[in-house]
Amino acid sequence: MGPQAQNRQPTAYLLRLAAIEADKTYVTPIAPVMPVSRAVVRFIEAGNDALCGHCQLPVKFVARTRGRQVIANVYTDGRWTRVEHYHEACYEEAGDPFGSPRA
Numbered sequence: 001m002g003p004q005a006q007n008r009q010p011t012a013y014l015l016r017l018a019a020i021e022a023d024k025t026y027v028t029p030i031a032p033v034m035p036v037s038r039a040v041v042r043f044i045e046a047g048n049d050a051l052c053g054h055c056q057l058p059v060k061f062v063a064r065t066r067g068r069q070v071i072a073n074v075y076t077d078g079r080w081t082r083v084e085h086y087h088e089a090c091y092e093e094a095g096d097p098f099g100s101p102r103a
């Protein structure tokens, strides 16, 4: 669903969604809500050369340690803007800036 489809959603529909959400302690995975930033935890692959969004050092693959990184898809006002990489520990230290990372 692109930004065009987002803009066509009637306000009443969004309000209804908000009401449903307020009544439940969870959000159903099929709810077509505005995309927000999210993060996942992944093993660092060989050849990864991204810089950590917190300490600015490379998120480097190191043989034998199976280091993990947090990869965040960052959305601004419902639009995807960028991907950020973090050392797993740095992401925690930064206070989960894009939500709790999913496995």
Ligand SMILES: [Zn+2]
Pocket (backbone or CB within 6 Å): 052, 053, 054, 055, 056, 057, 086, 087, 090
């Ligand atoms: Zn870092």
